[in-house]
Amino acid sequence: MSAQTDTQAEAALACVELQSDDLVAITTDVWSCFLDEEVYPMPEDAAGLDAESVLASVGIVGAWGGHVLLELPVAGAEAAAKRMLDLEEVTALEIVDALGELTNMVGGNVKSLLPPTCHLGLPMVVQGTVAPAAGTDTIEICRAFLGWADTTVRVSVWAKTNRDRNGLAT
């Protein structure tokens, strides 16, 4: 078996093993360290993410290609930024910065479950509706919903569609 095939096999295995529980564990770890309040898994039908949200994503390139997406309602994103900065009021820029960092940490820890030849990009943050915000060239392969401080956190992992279901180049 060639070195390239070995890498692809490892990548496939890593992605197959990426489960909703992994996203819950990673997000819980990040939230408990920096937002200091209990976060808990919640069923998808109770999530209620219909309102305008803040969406933050970070790309992963290399042996696996895709990105990690974090979504919170606008009020929830503002609450997260206030908690991270320990402030009573935050600016739009501070919300973008805080959500970008949260996504960076979740993405970095997701990346640790992928092949070692992957690289993390810089986070991007936008405000909008939830719909297929991740773009047309990706498919969602894993997601989790968590509750925190009267709001919902949606975490999902998306793989490039010009690769196979495991994110491998076709």
Next chain:
Amino acid sequence: MKILIVDDSRVMRQIVTRTLRQAGFTGHELVEADNGRAGLEAVIEHSPNLVLSDWNMPEMNGIDMLEALRSRGQSVPFCFVTSEGSPEMVTKAEAAGAMFVITKPFTPESFREKLEAVLGS
């Protein structure tokens, strides 16, 4: 001591500052930079005793900053504070001259454990 905190996120620089305080490292002078290039300039300008740097940043990333420092003969103790703590990245960081890597998310306890030898208790 003087500590240089390098991170493109102002929120994260603030959290690092707060965590240093919570870990018991008080009374140190803190200097900030928002990317590796600004960090390089800050090392020259401020001569810090310790650099705590993010890895992924625009303009210049943390590993390029560290390599640039070492190529200029700068031996300031350097620690990565990054969301990417894979064994491969730790190996790469240490090969470039970093003392250690603190993985985000971190706690005051992890700061104390890693930094006590540099900053004292």
